[in-house]
Structure formats: structure tokens, C-alpha cells
Amino acid sequence: MLTEKILSTLSCQRFLTLNEICKATNIDHLIGQQQLKKLEKDRLIERRFFAGRSYFKLTDVTKSTSDLGKKTWDKLSQRKLAIQIGQARTCYHHLAGQAGVQLFQWLNQNHLFERLSLDNYVLTAQGKRQFSHFLVESVQQTRLQTCIDFSERLPHLSGALGTRLLSQLVKNDVVALTSKRQIRINIPLARWFKEDFLEDKSNQMFMG
Structure with missing residues (x-):
């Protein structure tokens, strides 16, 4: 059939x-x-x-x-382009590729957002605290914007929050922007997420 x-x-x-x-x-x-x-x-x-x-x-x-x-x-x-820039790249001004999708999945696994429908995600109160902590500025937005990742075909974080997150990652030298949209990972993102992004390491469950 x-x-x-x-x-x-x-x-x-x-x-x-x-x-x-x-x-x-x-x-x-x-x-x-x-x-x-x-x-x-x-x-x-x-x-x-x-x-x-x-x-x-x-x-x-x-x-x-x-x-x-x-x-x-x-x-x-x-696909050739998926192989070339599939690991980590920019999508407009946010993190995409395997790294971006994995980050989005970690946010989900740690209950930092809720999925209301296929393209409707909202930050939890805990999610707002974690983003505010890492970005060193108050995060008031509730709705998350996402893209369907070109190479991975799964959601990654986009919009204003995605842009601010990538900017802070670059500022902290966790990642670096290179030519042709590619991003270099300076610190393993799994370690960064567990040790730097999650505010309360003792009570947060990390799934890497």
C-alpha cells in the first residue's frame, strides 16, 4: 500500500x-x-x-x-553540502547543524521548554532562569522560535534568543565563527552545557 x-x-x-x-x-x-x-x-x-x-x-x-x-x-x-557544513554552522545568526539540533534536544531533555504543537514551543520558568543566567540578562520571552535544520531535518533554536545565545557562545570562546558559515567548536558542547549553561549542577539531570 x-x-x-x-x-x-x-x-x-x-x-x-x-x-x-x-x-x-x-x-x-x-x-x-x-x-x-x-x-x-x-x-x-x-x-x-x-x-x-x-x-x-x-x-x-x-x-x-x-x-x-x-x-x-x-x-x-x-548530500555534499550536508557533509561540508553539517556539524556546526550558522543559520542566519544562530547555531545550526548537528550542534544546534543537539543543543535543542538537551534543552528539551532538561525540561527547559515545553512543546505545545509541531512548531509551538514555550520556555518553562526554569528555562527562563537558565537562559537569563547564561546570557547575564533577563529573558522575558515565552515562545521559542525554531527552524527545521537543513542538514539534520530536526528543529534547532532560532529567532532572537538563538541569536543572543550564539553571540554569547562566541563571546565566551566556546565556539568561533569561521568562513563559509562554518562554526568551530572550541569546547565540547556537551561539557559546556552541563558545566556552564545549567545553573544548578547538583539538581539538573544532563543527558549527553
Whole structure:
């Protein structure tokens, strides 16, 4: 069944475009659109409109990756540009790539924000304290802005808070900006996040 092939493709648990799904399943774009609309209506997949196009992801984040899902993601992760700048780079003026996505996941794991919907994240009171502590200035905003990461196809922090965070990381020499949008990691981000970003080291659970 076409729906099963699409769900199998999306089992890679990444945001994929219509074109990428159709290529992976070898189906026509019009048929792909129809099937995706049905799956979205049945709440088996979620759609997020970002940067002028729609991205699709499984609703069930616990579904294991199928062979087709693995093959699809392996192909996307081997794109030339994804390899060249996939580890750490700027996206506008915030941290992107594997480093940016991992940082966003650490924020989640430490309960510094809540996910209300696919593209609606809000800082918790604890999150505001942690950001205020690291940025050495009061953080009053509640809603987080995110991008779908080009290379990782998962969310990373963006917007004003993402910009302020990267600026502080550069100021503290945790990372350094280099040419062609690439970022050099001077201090392992896992260590920085645990030791410098988390204010109360004794009571915070770190998942690296």
C-alpha cells in the first residue's frame, strides 16, 4: 500500500518534503499529495510549513526506523553540502547543524521548554532562569522560535534568543565563527552545557 510506503519512509523520524517522499517511494507528486493529505487527516503524520515549503514527519515518535526509512535518511545525509557544513554552522545568526539540533534536544531533555504543537514551543520558568543566567540578562520571552535544520531535518533554536545565545557562545570562546558559515567548536558542547549553561549542577539531570 502507498500509505504504508510513505509511513515507512517517514520512519526515519525526520522532516521530509513532498519531493523527497515521492522520490523515496517512487510515486507521482499528485498521488503523493493526496496520500499525505489523507495521512495528515488521520493524524498519522504532521505537517509544518517552513521557508516556503511543507515538511512532513510522523506523529508517532516511537515508531522504529524501517529499512526504507534508513535508506532515505542515509541518502539525504550524504548530500555534499550536508557533509561540508553539517556539524556546526550558522543559520542566519544562530547555531545550526548537528550542534544546534543537539543543543535543542538537551534543552528539551532538561525540561527547559515545553512543546505545545509541531512548531509551538514555550520556555518553562526554569528555562527562563537558565537562559537569563547564561546570557547575564533577563529573558522575558515565552515562545521559542525554531527552524527545521537543513542538514539534520530536526528543529534547532532560532529567532532572537538563538541569536543572543550564539553571540554569547562566541563571546565566551566556546565556539568561533569561521568562513563559509562554518562554526568551530572550541569546547565540547556537551561539557559546556552541563558545566556552564545549567545553573544548578547538583539538581539538573544532563543527558549527553
